[in-house]
Amino acid sequence: MNSVVVLPLVSKEYRLLANRLGILANEQSDALSDFILSESNSLIALSPVDKNRGGSIHCDFLAPGFQRYLSSVTRKSLIAKACGLKGEGAPSILDISAGLGKDALSLASLGAQVSMVEANPYVYLLLYSGIHTLKQSSLALSSNISLLACQDAKTVLSQSDRAYEVIYFDPMFPERKKSAKVKKEMQYFHQVVGEDHNQPDEIFTEAVKQARKRLVIKRPKGSDFYADQKPNYSLESKVIRYDIYLNFVE
Numbered sequence: 001m002n003s004v005v006v007l008p009l010v011s012k013e014y015r016l017l018a019n020r021l022g023i024l025a026n027e028q029s030d031a032l033s034d035f036i037l038s039e040s041n042s043l044i045a046l047s048p049v050d051k052n053r054g055g056s057i058h059c060d061f062l063a064p065g066f067q068r069y070l071s072s073v074t075r076k077s078l079i080a081k082a083c084g085l086k087g088e089g090a091p092s093i094l095d096i097s098a099g100l101g102k103d104a105l106s107l108a109s110l111g112a113q114v115s116m117v118e119a120n121p122y123v124y125l126l127l128y129s130g131i132h133t134l135k136q137s138s139l140a141l142s143s144n145i146s147l148l149a150c151q152d153a154k155t156v157l158s159q160s161d162r163a164y165e166v167i168y169f170d171p172m173f174p175e176r177k178k179s180a181k182v183k184k185e186m187q188y189f190h191q192v193v194g195e196d197h198n199q200p201d202e203i204f205t206e207a208v209k210q211a212r213k214r215l216v217i218k219r220p221k222g223s224d225f226y227a228d229q230k231p232n233y234s235l236e237s238k239v240i241r242y243d244i245y246l247n248f249v250e
């Protein structure tokens with residue numbers, strides 16, 4: 001993982017959380033630092049030291065652009081179909097790879113009750129500040145979403161006792177260095193998080209066992225099935241594929 005300089009955080013809540021996550025303010029950057037983690041307007045942001053590498057990443061769920069994106073997501077969207085959001089149904093969903101929360105918020109905006117898990121402490125801080133800011137707003141969506149403690153999905157799955165109807169998993173895709181389609185920000189997000197560190201067999205077995213109705217795995221189109229497990233069916237767009245594993249054991 002590349003080195004991150006953490007600037008002192010303004011909010012006490014974020015400072016305490018950063019301490020708990022083992023992210024300490026280390027203003028004394030060295031010349032080899034790649035990224036800066038800082039707070040601005042109550043949001044935590046990650047920016048590359050070299051500005052040519054792109055702008056900052058943050059989770060501003062109240063931004064007009066993000067709200068416009070959410071209003072374009074409907075129950076006919078692929079992610080909604082993949083997660084079985086039909087008619088008026090509002091399943092409980094555990095997103096075990098929350099990242100920057102875009103998929104989880106999309107599902108929550110359609111009425112699903114979504115709980116998020118994120119293990120990377122830097123990504124977790126970004127997401128935490130976004131959710132914290134969202135929860136202070138009056139948007140109805142905020143009551144449909146919750147962020148669990150920063151931990152590995154395996155821990156949550158081992159304690160979930162089949163509490164969720166849907167488990168949603170979006171592991172890191174292999175980096176597409178040469179693709180112009182991958183935004184600069186996504187390229188360095190990749191560097192901060194790294195490749196998928198999960199043991200595919202292990203996480204698949206636990207996730208499929210814990211999903212009361214279905215496990216949904218997001219994959220790049222044309223890629224192998226995760227853990228070599230053939231899904232019941234898949235839904236595809238131009239670039240991505242959702243593999244759906246149905247679980248009929250009630």
Ligand SMILES: C[S@@+](CC[C@H](N)C(=O)[O-])C[C@H]1O[C@@H](n2cnc3c(N)ncnc32)[C@H](O)[C@@H]1O
Pocket residue numbers: 096097098099100101102103104117118119120123151152153154170171172173193197198
């Ligand atoms: C491709 S990103 C997910 C993007 C997300 N779906 C979104 O809409 O922003 C994958 C994320 O899952 C997290 N992750 C991967 N494996 C995990 C695990 N076993 N437990 C918790 N988080 C995990 C990574 O740290 C990374 O932030």
